Structure formats: C-alpha cells, structure tokens
Amino acid sequence: MSDKQVTIHELKERMATFVRERDWQQFHSPKNLSMSIAIEAAELMEHFQWLTAEQSQQLKREALQEIGEELADIVLYSLSMANFLQIDLAETIDAKMAKNERKYPIDKVRGKAHKYTSYLQQEEDA
Amino acid sequence: MSDKQVTIHELKERMATFVRERDWQQFHSPKNLSMSIAIEAAELMEHFQWLTAEQSQQLKREALQEIGEELADIVLYSLSMANFLQIDLAETIDAKMAKNERKYPIDKVRGKAHKYTSYLQQEEDA
Amino acid sequence: MSDKQVTIHELKERMATFVRERDWQQFHSPKNLSMSIAIEAAELMEHFQWLTAEQSQQLKREALQEIGEELADIVLYSLSMANFLQIDLAETIDAKMAKNERKYPIDKVRGKAHKYTSYLQQEEDA
Amino acid sequence: MSDKQVTIHELKERMATFVRERDWQQFHSPKNLSMSIAIEAAELMEHFQWLTAEQSQQLKREALQEIGEELADIVLYSLSMANFLQIDLAETIDAKMAKNERKYPIDKVRGKAHKYTSYLQQEEDA
Numbered sequence: 001m002s003d004k005q006v007t008i009h010e011l012k013e014r015m016a017t018f019v020r021e022r023d024w025q026q027f028h029s030p031k032n033l034s035m036s037i038a039i040e041a042a043e044l045m046e047h048f049q050w051l052t053a054e055q056s057q058q059l060k061r062e063a064l065q066e067i068g069e070e071l072a073d074i075v076l077y078s079l080s081m082a083n084f085l086q087i088d089l090a091e092t093i094d095a096k097m098a099k100n101e102r103k104y105p106i107d108k109v110r111g112k113a114h115k116y117t118s119y120l121q122q123e124e125d126a
Numbered sequence: 127m128s129d130k131q132v133t134i135h136e137l138k139e140r141m142a143t144f145v146r147e148r149d150w151q152q153f154h155s156p157k158n159l160s161m162s163i164a165i166e167a168a169e170l171m172e173h174f175q176w177l178t179a180e181q182s183q184q185l186k187r188e189a190l191q192e193i194g195e196e197l198a199d200i201v202l203y204s205l206s207m208a209n210f211l212q213i214d215l216a217e218t219i220d221a222k223m224a225k226n227e228r229k230y231p232i233d234k235v236r237g238k239a240h241k242y243t244s245y246l247q248q249e250e251d252a
Numbered sequence: 253m254s255d256k257q258v259t260i261h262e263l264k265e266r267m268a269t270f271v272r273e274r275d276w277q278q279f280h281s282p283k284n285l286s287m288s289i290a291i292e293a294a295e296l297m298e299h300f301q302w303l304t305a306e307q308s309q310q311l312k313r314e315a316l317q318e319i320g321e322e323l324a325d326i327v328l329y330s331l332s333m334a335n336f337l338q339i340d341l342a343e344t345i346d347a348k349m350a351k352n353e354r355k356y357p358i359d360k361v362r363g364k365a366h367k368y369t370s371y372l373q374q375e376e377d378a
Numbered sequence: 379m380s381d382k383q384v385t386i387h388e389l390k391e392r393m394a395t396f397v398r399e400r401d402w403q404q405f406h407s408p409k410n411l412s413m414s415i416a417i418e419a420a421e422l423m424e425h426f427q428w429l430t431a432e433q434s435q436q437l438k439r440e441a442l443q444e445i446g447e448e449l450a451d452i453v454l455y456s457l458s459m460a461n462f463l464q465i466d467l468a469e470t471i472d473a474k475m476a477k478n479e480r481k482y483p484i485d486k487v488r489g490k491a492h493k494y495t496s497y498l499q500q501e502e503d504a
Contacts, residue, residue: 254466255386255468255469256385257385257387258386259382259383260382263382263471270475274484274487278489279491282435283426283433283434284431285431286422289423290416290420290423293416293452294416296412296416300408300462305407306407309462314461319408319465320470324473326419328455329470332443333445336435337445337451339445342379344446344447345392347450348447348450348454349392356400357426360402363401
C-alpha cells in the first residue's frame, strides 16, 4: 500500500470494517470522535512541545516513526467521522481548497504568515 | 472528485502546491503544523460541546457542512505534515491498523469501550 | 493549604520559583506554554472520552485523583503564562465574569445550552 | 480584586453562582467541561500559532488583552470542574508541585528541556 495507490474510499472502508467488527459504532458518536481527534492531535503536539521550530525539522528516525503513528490516528478518526456522517472527504477537501485559494490569493499573501503577525509589538510602534 | 477516485498522493500534491505557491513552507514547520491540527480539532469539537452523544448524531445540513470543512482542515494539515516529513500515510495507516487489530482482538473487545470504563464507580462497588 | 486560604498570587509565586530554580524560563515562552496547556487539557479529556455524560459523574476515587492532577497541571501552566506575561488573573477573571454575566442574562439563558442547540435537526423540521 | 487578595475559593464561588443562576449544571458534566477547557486552550494557542517563540514574547497590548481573556476562560472552566467534582485545587496543586519537585531535581534538570530533546538527530549521530 502506498499513497499513490490508495484511495480515500479504501481507507474509509478499512476503518469502517474495524469499527463494525468490534461493534464500536455505539462509542463512535461524532461527539466522541471529535474528542478522539483532539486527543491524538495533542499527542502529536507533545513531540514538538519543547523543541524550537528548527529542531522540529531534525527528527530522529524513531521519533518520525512515532509521529507517523499519531498522524495515522488523527486521519483514522477523521475517516471514521466521515463514515458516520456520510461525508465525502475528497469532495469536501476539494471545495475547501478552492475556498482557501480564493481567500489567500498568491500575490497578496506570498511569504506572509497572515493574520496573527499584526499582533507584534514592533508593528504597533512603527 | 470523490473518495472512490482520489488517492492520498493526489491530495498531498494539491496541498503541497498550495503551500509552495504561497511560500508558506517557512511557517509549516512540524511544530506549527501540530498546533494547526490541534486548533482545527478543537473547532470541530466546538460543534459538539453542549450536545448529548445522541444529539450529535442528528445534525442539520448546515452544521454538517461546517463540520465537513473542519474535518477537511484537519486532514489537510495532516497531509501537509506528511509532506514535510516525507511520510507515506497509506503505508503508515496500514501498519497502524494492523497493530490495532492485534491490540484489540475482536472476541475480547466486541462491544466494550476499552480502558476507561474501568473508571466507573459501580464497578468499584461491585 | 486549601482553596479557602490560598491566593492566586501565592500559587503564581510557587510556580515561578519552580521554573526559575530550574532555569526553565527559556522553554516557557507563551507559545510553548499554550501548547502545554492544550496537551494537559487533552490528557484530562482522555479520562472522559468513552464515557457518557452520566458516567463522567460517577468516577472512582483513583480516577478522581488522576483527574485532579491533570486539572492542577492545566492551572499551573496557566499561572506560568500569567507570570510570564504579567497578567493579573483575578482581575482578568473578574472582568471576564462581568462580561459573561452581561452576555448571558439569567432570564434569557436559564436552562438553555446556548448557541449550538440551534444545530439540531428536529428544530429544523419543526 | 487582585491576585494578592483573591483566594481560589472565592473564584470557585463566583463561578458556581454564575452556573447555578443559569441552571447550567446540567451541561457542566465533567465530560463537557473537559471539552470546554480543551477548546479554550486551542483558542489561546491560536494567538501563537504562526509566531516564533521570540515573537510570542513581544505582544501588543490588545493581543495581551485577548490572551488574558482566553486564560481566564481556561481557569474558569477548570474551577467549574473542581466545583463539580469537589476537588480542592490548592491542595491538589500543592501535592502536584511537590511531586514535580521530586521528579525534576534542580541539579539534574537545570537548563534542560527534559524528555523530548532526546529526539534530535544531532544526538543520534553524535
């Protein structure tokens, strides 16, 4: 299996089977799944908490392995929610990307970290 | 575009192009991306915060639309991190699912919400 | 020590000393501390993830113990950020409560779970 | 009101009154409150998401104001959970600090960002 071969649908099916075989649909309410995604996201963050941005780009192989697993968990719970709510993720992502492309026109935002840089003191003083 | 047609690789490429065209790789360090995923996950949770698990299964069309967009954001930032760290997500998810299948054998966990139910008082008293 | 005796200032001082003695101010940037709070919040959530709202009210003593520690961590990191940014928490909380009291007038919101209930399907159909 | 005068108990009482007057105890289950804390923590993080650690220390007055409000929300929901579960926060924090002081002896950890630095590549190669 590799990213070039596998469709979103195939991953959704794999997760759906896993949940169904364990009769876990009862726990996988959208509310609970949203908590699960947030919890896995925090576990991912934990790997980077005390690193500088630069350090976060120079990870050991075993760290990368663990980080990959956290990413997998986040995507799996997201797929499970999409299954539950019958959301077509590819279609939704396509629409969201088109929206983002309009919202952040290349010539306006190139190289700029949008909104929150307006927060900095030097700009206030300038 | 639909889940049946689109591969993980195609979504990764779309996101990579979006980031590259805006010269945003400099902001998309793994550390920052892990924060982004966690922030989007919290926005997703916000939709369910005050609902019961049952209510969270009876959502209006417009709520579903917004929830779909939050899910899209979570997956997009996850793809961006996979791009940055050169992680093959399909392969990683495949390995993680295999691990989960071994960890939660069907005959042992069927219908049970694993670890945290051991927390409940009634069981303590029983 | 008990809630009736201890002021916010005393807790802030205790945390400030802990951080200073370990020369950890360098890691306790507001950015890192915001991640720490979010990570501890997720660890707290983990205790409730698969429980119903009702079950989350019937916890064993040892669960309560662990939950108390997570709450302590969240408050400690919040105090550390207040220290770093020289925020008077009592004053800020007082102002925020006054704002909330105006935003949610008792006679309008009594017994209602504000915004997100408008999300439910039955209301759409009604 | 200021941090030097206000006890934890007084803040807990203020929050308890606010919740009781609105009959919101029914929504403030520990499960829901844990979600609320995590959501507010993410809103806090949002202020720092695209800033460097250095930039996160040079905030404008209006940013500080907003950040103070997010911190207030986090502490208020934490107090509400402590109210609900009848947890004495000062006592719990005292015990947790004592535990941390033993876990991170000054002479061993001074100036070191504990666990996750072992993640960096240079150390692997060294």
